Amino acid sequence: MLFPDRSTARTADALPSWNDGATKQALVRFVAAVTTEGGPQFVAPPERVAVFDNDGTLWAEQPLYFQLAFALDRIKALAPQHPEWNDKEPFASLLKGDVQGALAGGEPAIFQVVMATHAEVTTEEFEKIVRAWIATAKHPKTGRPYTKMVYQPMLELLAWLRAHGFKTFIVSGGGVEFMRVFSDRIYGVPPEQVIGSTGRMKFELRDGTPVLVKVPEIDFIDDKAGKPVGIQQHIGRRPIAAFGNSDGDLQMLQYTTAGPGARLALIVHHTDAEREWAYDRHSPVGRLDEALNEARAKGWTVVDMKADWKRIFPAD
Amino acid sequence: MLFPDRSTARTADALPSWNDGATKQALVRFVAAVTTEGGPQFVAPPERVAVFDNDGTLWAEQPLYFQLAFALDRIKALAPQHPEWNDKEPFASLLKGDVQGALAGGEPAIFQVVMATHAEVTTEEFEKIVRAWIATAKHPKTGRPYTKMVYQPMLELLAWLRAHGFKTFIVSGGGVEFMRVFSDRIYGVPPEQVIGSTGRMKFELRDGTPVLVKVPEIDFIDDKAGKPVGIQQHIGRRPIAAFGNSDGDLQMLQYTTAGPGARLALIVHHTDAEREWAYDRHSPVGRLDEALNEARAKGWTVVDMKADWKRIFPAD
Numbered sequence: 001m002l003f004p005d006r007s008t009a010r011t012a013d014a015l016p017s018w019n020d021g022a023t024k025q026a027l028v029r030f031v032a033a034v035t036t037e038g039g040p041q042f043v044a045p046p047e048r049v050a051v052f053d054n055d056g057t058l059w060a061e062q063p064l065y066f067q068l069a070f071a072l073d074r075i076k077a078l079a080p081q082h083p084e085w086n087d088k089e090p091f092a093s094l095l096k097g098d099v100q101g102a103l104a105g106g107e108p109a110i111f112q113v114v115m116a117t118h119a120e121v122t123t124e125e126f127e128k129i130v131r132a133w134i135a136t137a138k139h140p141k142t143g144r145p146y147t148k149m150v151y152q153p154m155l156e157l158l159a160w161l162r163a164h165g166f167k168t169f170i171v172s173g174g175g176v177e178f179m180r181v182f183s184d185r186i187y188g189v190p191p192e193q194v195i196g197s198t199g200r201m202k203f204e205l206r207d208g209t210p211v212l213v214k215v216p217e218i219d220f221i222d223d224k225a226g227k228p229v230g231i232q233q234h235i236g237r238r239p240i241a242a243f244g245n246s247d248g249d250l251q252m253l254q255y256t257t258a259g260p261g262a263r264l265a266l267i268v269h270h271t272d273a274e275r276e277w278a279y280d281r282h283s284p285v286g287r288l289d290e291a292l293n294e295a296r297a298k299g300w301t302v303v304d305m306k307a308d309w310k311r312i313f314p315a316d
Numbered sequence: 317m318l319f320p321d322r323s324t325a326r327t328a329d330a331l332p333s334w335n336d337g338a339t340k341q342a343l344v345r346f347v348a349a350v351t352t353e354g355g356p357q358f359v360a361p362p363e364r365v366a367v368f369d370n371d372g373t374l375w376a377e378q379p380l381y382f383q384l385a386f387a388l389d390r391i392k393a394l395a396p397q398h399p400e401w402n403d404k405e406p407f408a409s410l411l412k413g414d415v416q417g418a419l420a421g422g423e424p425a426i427f428q429v430v431m432a433t434h435a436e437v438t439t440e441e442f443e444k445i446v447r448a449w450i451a452t453a454k455h456p457k458t459g460r461p462y463t464k465m466v467y468q469p470m471l472e473l474l475a476w477l478r479a480h481g482f483k484t485f486i487v488s489g490g491g492v493e494f495m496r497v498f499s500d501r502i503y504g505v506p507p508e509q510v511i512g513s514t515g516r517m518k519f520e521l522r523d524g525t526p527v528l529v530k531v532p533e534i535d536f537i538d539d540k541a542g543k544p545v546g547i548q549q550h551i552g553r554r555p556i557a558a559f560g561n562s563d564g565d566l567q568m569l570q571y572t573t574a575g576p577g578a579r580l581a582l583i584v585h586h587t588d589a590e591r592e593w594a595y596d597r598h599s600p601v602g603r604l605d606e607a608l609n610e611a612r613a614k615g616w617t618v619v620d621m622k623a624d625w626k627r628i629f630p631a632d
Contacts, residue, residue, distance in 0.1 A: 046506060123548055167508075180552045190362060191552030192483075192509075198549055203541035203567055210570045212548050225519035232439055232528050233514055234550060236496045236507030251519055254526045 014160040017153040017311040024308070026301045027157070030264040034240065035164050041262040045165035049239040051231060051252060052158070054172035054179060054196075056245040056286040057268050058187060059150040060139075062277040064099070064285060066146045067174050068110070070133050072099065074117040082116075091116070111218075118175060119199055119216035126214060130181040144315065147186050151268075152311045154243075158187055166241070169193045171231055173223035173248055177214070195230045197222045227252035245270065250291040253300065265300040267291060272306035275316065330476040333469040333627040340624070342617045343473070346580040350556065351480050357578040361481035365555040367547060367568060368474070370488035370495060370512075372561040372602040373584050374503060375466040376455075378593040380415070380601060382462045383490050384426070386449050388415065390433040398432075407432070427534075434491060434515055435532035442530060446497040460631065463502050467584075468627045470559075474503055482557070485509045487546055489539035489564055493530070511546045513538045543568035561586065566607040569616065581616040583607060588622040591632065 018024040033041040034048065055061040075085075075094050085091035090102035090109040103109055118126065139149055158168050170179060170189050176196030183189045200215040222230040228251050231239065241264040242249070242256035253265040269288065270279050280288040295302050305312070334340040349357040350364065371377040391401070391410050401407035406418035406425040419425055434442065455465055474484050486495060486505050492512030499505045516531040538546040544567050547555065557580040558565070558572035569581040585604065586595050596604040611618050621628070 046500075049508075176549070176552070184362075192365075192550065194552065201545045201548060203544045203571070205570070210544065210567065210574045212544060212571075228519045228526065228528060229517045232517060233492070234508065236492070236510065251526065254521070255519070255528075258526045 014163065015153070015156050017156055017309060019308055019310050021308060023301055023303055027264070030241070030262060031161070031164050033262045043240055043261060047237060047240065048164070048166040049169065049235060049237050050161050050166045050241040051169045051171040051239045051243070051256070052154070053244040053246070053249050053252070054170050054174050056270065057243055057249070058154050058170070059146070060276060061286050062279070063140065065174070066149070067178050069137065069146075070130065070178065071113050071117040073133060073137060074129070075113060078117070115216040119214045122211040122213055123177060123201065124211070126177055127181055130178055134182055144313075147182055148315060149313060150186055151309070152314045152316070153309045155187070155314070158189070161241070162188065167193065169195060169235060171195045171222065171227055171252060173197055173221065175199070195222060195234045223248045225251045228255035231255070240264065242266070243268070244291070246286040246288050247291045250294060253291065254294075257298070257300070265295070265298075266303060267295050267300060268303045269305060271304050272312065275312045276305060330479065331469070331472050333472055333625060335624055335626050337624060339617055339619055343580070346557070346578060347477070347480050349578045359556055359577060363553060363556065364480070364482040365485065365551060365553050366477050366482045366557040367485045367487040367555045367559070367572070368470070369560040369562070369565045369568070370486050370490050372586065373559055373565070374470050374486070375462070376592065377602050378595070379456065381490070382465070383494050385453065385462070386446065386494065387429050387433040389449060389453060390445070391429060394433070431532040435530045438527040438529055439493060439517065440527070442493055443497055446494055450498055460629075463498055464631060465629060466502055467625070468630045468632070469625045471503070471630070474505070477557070478504065483509065485511060485551060485555075487511045487538065487543055487568060489513055489537065491515070511538055511550045539564045541567045544571035547571070556580065558582070559584070560607070562602040562604050563607045566610060569607065570610075573614070573616070581611070581614075582619060583611050583616060584619045585621060587620050588625075588628065591628045592621060
């Protein structure tokens with residue numbers, strides 16, 4: 001494979017928060033391979049599609065998904081309009097501050113919380129609500145805004161791929177209307193390149209003005225086997241590079257690597273209890289078990305956060 | 317409004333198949349307004365989203381939707397594997413060449429034809445099938461390939477908008493997996509900017525290889541009130557310009573024009589029985605009735621195909 005020194009230097013410089021080592025080398029080698037004109041693994045720019053999970057891959061996800069933190073704050077804000085919640089789970093526990101108790105109801109409880117906080121508003125109203133929350137809410141452990149809990153090495157990676165002709169997409173289990181509020185500003189990924197879970201919407205004329213109303217029904221869950229489906233529905237091309245961190249990303253990584261030519265599959269392994277969190281096979285949030293086995297069996301790139309990342313967050 | 321001569325000339329030259337007149341002027345005026353930096357109606361490039369219906373707006377749709385012609389050809393190709401179709405409507409009529417009789421069954425009949433021809437294959441197999449068909453099938457009236465039945469003035473418009481920083485999307489009732497096969501080649505619209513109706517898909521591992529299988533169930537109909545929903549789901553921004561030709565585009569035009577600032581809503585009115593077809597309020601294909609009333613009431617731009625277009629098809 002053609003691998004010019006000059007290109008290596010240029011690309012390596014663009015990833016200052018990545019320690020030198022096998023992981024960074026795998027990234028640089030892949031990008032050199034697919035962008036070297038005349039090389040055996042060259043990929044034309046329109047086919048340079050890279051997909052990124054969000055929670056745990058581009059920003060943190062502990063102690064609980066940030067969108068769930070939004071939903072819990074929203075429950076508190078809406079409580080005065082819902083006196084019935086005082087006697088109704090999971091709302092009653094939440095309003096008493098017992099998050100663990102509320103979430104003990106599992107998926108049905110989470111579903112109720114999400115529907116109560118993500119529907120019965122227009123898409124424009126919802127955007128304003130998220131915008132106001134993300135501007136002021138703080139992470140419970142670090143006290144930083146959630147938008148500062150993004151991974152500096154991944155921001156560099158996004159920019160570096162785009163500088164090499166890649167189109168970067170987010171493909172996440174999070175709600176698409178939630179992520180789009182800040183994806184452009186914090187990741188440089190415009191709304192039309194964000195794929196996520198969706199609720200149903202209804203077109204209505206309100207006093208002659210057309211609005212889209214969010215209906216309390218799930219339309220699509222962009223997780224696990226849903227991720228390749230979401231990719232095909234929105235992009236219509238198979239990515240050549242995929243980045244994830246949990247079992248929810250396994251099928252996206254399988255789908256990406258099953259195409260011909262050079263492929264990159266990367267898993268962010270959370271191994272740094274000091275600077276971030278350390279978790280994998282037994283974590284209720286971002287469980288990484290089956291996908292870690294497959295990564296090892298297939299030689300996918302696994303980021304050891306503690307060893308591979310010089311910096312975790314931009315402020316570090 | 318600032319309206320420099322130089323820009324006018326440049327833009328006017330890029331639309332040679334449009335006759336001079338009020339329609340062309342409306343197009344040029346709108347693009348000048350939203351691209352004039354410092355002007356009161358300037359729109360930043362990322363917000364320059366333009367959405368185009370396909371059937372009847374970018375290519376012809378008579379005597380019946382081209383995708384339906386594909387489905388009918390596909391029924392014939394599949395018939396040997398389905399002896400039961402000889403006694404089952406709408407297939408029996410179709411196989412006898414009685415298209416009108418078969419379609420007399422209305423939407424349920426069309427649904428059966430679409431499901432029998434668009435499902436139970438992987439997305440990759442389907443793409444190959446469409447690619448082979450579109451390369452060889454000929455339009456029954458003109459004898460031309462369907463990909464040559466595109467409107468030359470609209471091709472110029474697409475390219476001209478892109479040259480002015482617009483991102484062009486197709487938002488059509490047609491199947492997304494069908495249109496994406498040729499949208500880039502014939503319109504310069506890449507697959508990730510095509511929004512259409514979708515069938516359900518299922519992720520499967522076949523002998524260890526991941527595939528997406530098209531399941532015979534409708535997922536989403538991108539028509540009428542579905543169009544603004546499709547736009548929000550895929551793009552997440554409100555377009556500033558929308559182009560359609562039928563009542564199926566009405567809600568998309570309403571949604572587009574309801575935003576603030578300069579907006580362009582355009583309807584292609586099929587008025588040329590000689591060079592193309594003339595139809596509107598009573599046509600079963602591409603009916604234009606309510607949207608024509610609203611266009612007149614609201615001052616939307618209506619293309620009079622006969623008067624406004626110097627050429628219809630590229631070969632004219």
